Amino acid sequence: xxxxxxNFAAAYPEMILAAGAIALLMIGAFGGTQGNSDRAGWLAIxxxxxxxxxxxxxxxxxxxxxxxxxxxxxxxxxxxxxLSGSAVAILLSMDDLRRAKADRFEIPxxxxxxxxxxxxMISANDLLALYLGLELQSLALYVLAxxxxxxxxxxxxxxxYFVLGALSSGMLLYGASLLYGxxxxxxxxxxxxxxxxxxxxxxxxxxxxxxxxxxGLAFKVSAVPFHMWTPxxxxxxxxxxxxxxAAAPKLAAMALLAxxxxxxxxxxxxxxxxxxxxxxxxxxxxxxxxAIGQTNxxxxxxxxxxxxxxxxxxxxxxxxxxxxxxxxIYLAIYLVMTLGSFACILAMRRxxxxxxxxxELSGLAQNNLPMAFILAMLxxxxxxxxxxxxxxxxxxxxxxxxxxxxxxLAIIGVLASVVGAFYYLRIVKxxxxxxxxPRFTPAAPYVxxxxxxxxxxxxxxxxxPQPLVAAAETAAKSLQL
Amino acid sequence: xxxxxxxxxxxxxxxLASGAMVIVAKNPVHAVLFLIVTFFNAAGLxxxxxxxxxxxxxxxxxxxxxxxxFLFVVMMLDVDFAELRAGFIKxxxxxxxxxxxxxxxxxxxxSARAIVPPPVAATGAPIPRDVTNTEALGQLLYTKYVxxxxxxxxxxLVAMIGAIVLTLHHRQGVKRQSIADQVARGPKTAVKMVKVxxxxxxVPDAPKR
Numbered sequence: 259x260x261x262x263x264x265n266f267a268a269a270y271p272e273m274i275l276a277a278g279a280i281a282l283l284m285i286g287a288f289g290g291t292q293g294n295s296d297r298a299g300w301l302a303i304x305x306x307x308x309x310x311x312x313x314x315x316x317x318x319x320x321x322x323x324x325x326x327x328x329x330x331x332x333x334x335x336x337x338x339x340x341l342s343g344s345a346v347a348i349l350l351s352m353d354d355l356r357r358a359k360a361d362r363f364e365i366p367x368x369x370x371x372x373x374x375x376x377x378x379m380i381s382a383n384d385l386l387a388l389y390l391g392l393e394l395q396s397l398a399l400y401v402l403a404x405x406x407x408x409x410x411x412x413x414x415x416x417x418x419y420f421v422l423g424a425l426s427s428g429m430l431l432y433g434a435s436l437l438y439g440x441x442x443x444x445x446x447x448x449x450x451x452x453x454x455x456x457x458x459x460x461x462x463x464x465x466x467x468x469x470x471x472x473x474g475l476a477f478k479v480s481a482v483p484f485h486m487w488t489p490x491x492x493x494x495x496x497x498x499x500x501x502x503x504a505a506a507p508k509l510a511a512m513a514l515l516a517x518x519x520x521x522x523x524x525x526x527x528x529x530x531x532x533x534x535x536x537x538x539x540x541x542x543x544x545x546x547x548x549a550i551g552q553t554n555x556x557x558x559x560x561x562x563x564x565x566x567x568x569x570x571x572x573x574x575x576x577x578x579x580x581x582x583x584x585x586x587i588y589l590a591i592y593l594v595m596t597l598g599s600f601a602c603i604l605a606m607r608r609x610x611x612x613x614x615x616x617x618e619l620s621g622l623a624q625n626n627l628p629m630a631f632i633l634a635m636l637x638x639x640x641x642x643x644x645x646x647x648x649x650x651x652x653x654x655x656x657x658x659x660x661x662x663x664x665x666x667l668a669i670i671g672v673l674a675s676v677v678g679a680f681y682y683l684r685i686v687k688x689x690x691x692x693x694x695x696p697r698f699t700p701a702a703p704y705v706x707x708x709x710x711x712x713x714x715x716x717x718x719x720x721x722x723p724q725p726l727v728a729a730a731e732t733a734a735k736s737l738q739l
Numbered sequence: 740x741x742x743x744x745x746x747x748x749x750x751x752x753x754x755l756a757s758g759a760m761v762i763v764a765k766n767p768v769h770a771v772l773f774l775i776v777t778f779f780n781a782a783g784l785x786x787x788x789x790x791x792x793x794x795x796x797x798x799x800x801x802x803x804x805x806x807x808x809f810l811f812v813v814m815m816l817d818v819d820f821a822e823l824r825a826g827f828i829k830x831x832x833x834x835x836x837x838x839x840x841x842x843x844x845x846x847x848x849x850s851a852r853a854i855v856p857p858p859v860a861a862t863g864a865p866i867p868r869d870v871t872n873t874e875a876l877g878q879l880l881y882t883k884y885v886x887x888x889x890x891x892x893x894x895x896l897v898a899m900i901g902a903i904v905l906t907l908h909h910r911q912g913v914k915r916q917s918i919a920d921q922v923a924r925g926p927k928t929a930v931k932m933v934k935v936x937x938x939x940x941x942v943p944d945a946p947k948r
Binding site for chain 1: 882883885886887890891893894896897898900901903904905
């Protein structure tokens with residue numbers, strides 16, 4: 259086995275991050291307990307930054323480990339988003355977990371290892387690599403959900419997530435084994451050959467395997483009808499961990515979905531497009547209607563994220579370069595909006611205790627106008643009101659759908675986003691027109707920083723959208739269609 | 740009949756006999772111990788087949804880890820087997836139906852003679868003659884599959900960290916043994932000379948924390 263076939267250099271970022279996580283674990287275990295968690299958090303952010311630099315320095319399309327691993331523009335685009343999502347989640351978590359006395363040095367370590375898993379997912383070019391990355395990410399997330407182990411809801415969230423996640427992994431593996439049986443290979447290139455064969459659509463084993471694979475991945479991105487775990491896990495997990503769940507892992511799983519469908523099953527486009535359209539419509543509608551009755555803002559964000567997964571899937575269903583580009587832009591904007599909204603939720607503290615009810619926000623505009631304004635902008639953006647960033651995200655995916663002649667899907671999407679706007683606007687109404695409640699405790703400086711940065715991004719995106727659009731276009735070009 | 744055959748029958752008989760004892764034994768701890776004997780004999784059979792890596796794996800993983808874990812579970816849970824058996828008659832019909840369905844499926848499967856499409860002949864990778872199978876596995880795991888091997892290692896690391904994070908409680912005020920402190924103790928710190936007045940008593944010092 260010549261060393262150049264392994265091509266370790268392509269996986270340097272992953273190696274840096276994994277080594278960083280292990281080093282951090284050693285520092286945490288042997289470095290004493292005083293001020294442990296803050297130091298661990300900053301070191302973790304440093305490791306993520308170093309990995310980000312390593313990702314940004316790579317160029318071209320590199321394959322490694324006998325084609326099990328691929329590093330191309332698409333992978334790098336999503337990896338940079340995921341790394342920044344993880345870094346911001348750690349930044350948000352430090353203060354909150356310290357106040358909840360759940361600030362253990364293992365939490366940044368687990369976030370780093372989950373991020374390694376996500377990077378492996380994004381770069382997966384083989385079913386085995388796909389599964390290992392997914393499992394590394396999921397296993398770390400199960401533990402993080404139960405991070406406040408003395409809290410009943412957190413333990414329940416961890417347990418639920420674990421059991422349902424294990425079930426979905428089982429389905430995914432079943433699909434993968436069927437695919438291996440009928441295609442005779444686990445590499446995406448080999449699967450693409452099998453899917454491009456003239457009688458591939460009649461190959462029942464291949465189709466059933468593909469369906470099971472999609473079911474497993476739909477679980478991970480929480481697309482309806484595989485979304486049941488999402489509200490409970492989002493509500494039960496500690497809030498900064500929920501922010502992490504809603505941001506980075508979703509992106510990684512969507513990127514994985516795009517790559518396996520485009521690169522591996524391009525030849526069965528007609529077959530999987532129907533499934534994606536169904537998942538997309540169901541997610542958009544459920545996300546819009548189920549969120550209306552929620553009183554807990556974390557549950558509301560869970561349904562909101564289900565809806566947004568539906569909108570992002572519109573881009574995937576459209577297929578083609580434009581569809582993938584729209585998907586990537588949507589995911590990038592979604593990441594910023596979600597992290598910003600969760601920063602606002604983390605700032606909701608009264609007398610040092612976190613509050614999660616929407617009614618607690620009432621009259622926020624009267625005693626904290628800047629926060630109310632930023633949260634309102636983020637909510638308008640989530641609802642897709644022009645000229646904020648969220649509008650452009652939706653615009654790109656619907657434009658891609660119309661170009662692919664999926665008019666029905668685009669119309670349902672627009673209707674769903676109108677329904678969805680209702681519950682976002684209800685929060686804005688509560689904040690600006692209801693009777694004022696006592697002030698919140700001032701938020702930690704980094705939480706405020708994230709809030710302001712996200713607010714600026716959604717407001718100013720329309721002024722200068724070119725870098726993101728161009729980067730997404732380059733990224734989309736590297737998927738074989 | 741060569742030496743190999745003698746050992747084969749020895750291992751096979753013992754494996755079957757202790758396997759039967761696993762089910763028959765009344766005491767669950769004995770059952771687990773018989774299970775360990777079965778594993779050892781199966782490992783012996785693997786060695787006879789020339790699969791020394793699998794044999795060692797069986798001893799290390801199954802005897803060393805799995806069976807010991809079984810023992811812990813059996814001892815800690817203290818399962819009342821008499822109570823478990825009480826529901827046997829009640830649930831027997833359901834069990835029979837499920838068993839019957841599985842049996843019918845097995846018969847149907849085995850009566851189908853041909854597997855279509857035929858299994859690829861190259862599915863079983865040929866074993867190179869000049870290396871032991873441990874070496875052959877190592878050469879694949881550390882070269883072609885090094886990425887998967889390391890990825891699986893990270894998954895196990897996360898599992899380990901997770902188990903510790905979720906279960907380890909650092910309790911305060913627990914007395915632990917510190918061998919270094921004990922060894923470093925000399926007569927000066929350990930022994931105290933007390934003059935006891937006749938008819939008086941010795942009041943011990945309060946224990947040091």
